Amino acid sequence: MHFVRTKSLVSVFVLLLVIAIVLAPANRLEAADHGDAPLTAHDLGADLNDAYMFFDPNDNARVIMIMTVHGFIVPGENSNFGIFDPALRYRFEIETTGDAKPDGFIDVRFSPRVANAAGVPQAQTATISLPNGITFTAPSTNSSNSADAAPTPVLTTDAQSGVIFFAGLTDDPFFFDIPAFARFNGSIRSGAPNPGVFSRGRDTFAGYNTLAIAFSIPLSFIRGPGNELGLSCDTQRRSPQLYNSRTGEVAGAGRWVNVDREGVPAVNVALVPFNLKNTYNAANSVDDANGRFAPGIVDTLQNFYKTDATSIGILASVAVTRGDILRLDLTVPNTGSNPQASFPDGRRLTDDVIDILLTLINNRQPLGDNVNGNDVPLRTSFPFLAPSQQPRVPGTTDDNTRN
Ligand SMILES: [Ca+2]
Ligand SMILES: [Ca+2]
Ligand SMILES: [Ca+2]
Ligand SMILES: [Ca+2]
Known part of the structure; x- marks a missing residue:
């Protein structure tokens, strides 16, 4: 009897969810996660754009995980805007047991960007913490708006784990x-x-750059007990965050809180009511699976697309019932173009x-x-992202930075 009751509650929730997704307003699918909430719109450095996860098509024994943040950087401002925020924690939440709760984290933080003796800003140094306690440091790839050619990506391999790291400015994919x-x-x-x-x-994204953090990870290092790997990305700040009036520097104290998060593209943008978008970003994938956002969605959305129950069920299973987590089936190989390895099986x-x-x-x-x-x-090889867009050479007439 208890089981039946629980099941009926679950059914009610799924129904609410189905209604919520049917009623999603059409004007919310505006990007994957660029500018998804009022807060991230005025904290662009913490605005997470996209999360990607796929098998390296050149070596399916490795998994590629990529987070992009701070979109719409114009090539003429590559140097000034191509800087990771040292006050942020860039977090990759790894889910390996099939539920909505992450089982491990990859955290990345960056040193402040400083200039050399000649006054030229240098590459930042990243500190990377892997799920099993391994920590290593690695240089990012410095950005430039004076060179015609994009800087060569600087890749660092951690000898202990075999993990390869890249961070820098790239074309927004x-x-x-x-x-x-x-x-x-x-x-x-x-x-x-x-x-x-x-x-x-x-x-709309043609001609613009983004910051990107990318990992190539041996599957044997990251996989859990099952045949699935989940990824959700966060940008986090300490609460409170303190501004030093003497040095002008920012330092945090207290616990880390989410500024933005994304697993599956367009969930916050497409499904969450506008007045809950900041709250959604501050929450987590367990909140998603517990139905925290379903009532607000149902209350505020209107029927728009006339989406049927079959598609709604697919969307719910991908993005909500086990949290907003991108999931990769570890039994499906990736050749780079085979359709069965396409989103929503991971994301290439x-x-x-x-x-x-x-x-x-x-x-x-x-x-x-x-x-x-x-x-x-x-x-065609790691980090797979296209080189940063550079200022055009003299005489170039192009149709980029489009609207
Ligand atoms: Ca975002
Ligand atoms: Ca889990
Ligand atoms: Ca692009
Ligand atoms: Ca398209």
Whole structure:
């Protein structure tokens, strides 16, 4: 009897969740997680953009995990904005037991950026803490807005774990036509849904850079008891955070709190009511699985897409019922292009997550934004991210930094 009662409560929750997702307002799917909440919109250095996880296509014994933060850095400001915040903790939450609770963490912190004797700002040094207590330091890749060519990525291998680390400025690998989507939403509101607005096919992220932290990790080092690996990324600040009026430096005290988090792309952006977006970022994946955000979603959202129960069930299973965690099936190989290794099985840089999500929302009838890949070629080996966009050489007429 107790079991039946529990099951019925779970059913009620799932129903609420289903309603919540059906009622998600269309104007919220504006990015993967760029500028997802009011707080991150004015704390850009802590604005987490995307989380990626996939098997290295050149060696499926290694897992690649990438976090991108601080998007929309223009090449002319690479040097001034291409700086990791030393007051932040950049956290990779690793889930290995199939529930919503992380089982280990990879934490990255950076030294302040300082100049050499000639006044030239130098690369920051990262301190990396791995789940089993191993700690190592590694240089980041310095950013430049004076060179025509992007700096060569500096890779550091930790001898003890075999983990390879990269951190630096890169092209933003995310691609999406945001204005077309806004127009599509407008057409729905006006009562005449018009997928034709997607014909413009312009990548809002083209020409811009982001900060990125990337790991290549031996699967044997990171895997848990099962055949699944989960990843959720956080940016965290200490609470309180103190501003020194004499030195101008920032130092934290107290515990770490989330400023932003993301596992599955577009969850906070697409599913969470506007007035709860900051709260969502401050919460965690266990809160998600406990249904903390379902009532607010149900209260505030309106029916928009007419998404059916099958797609809703898929979306809920991917993003909510076991938390907002990106999950990789360790039995599915990745050749780089095989479709079964595509999001929502992990997430590769090339996966067109917007088309996949739009198609799901559209009851599995193909719907996409006609932006089908990154604007510049990705690297073919770790860190796989494309080189940072650099200021254009004289005489170049380009159509980047698009709107
Ligand atoms: Ca964000
Ligand atoms: Ca767990
Ligand atoms: Ca790009
Ligand atoms: Ca697309």
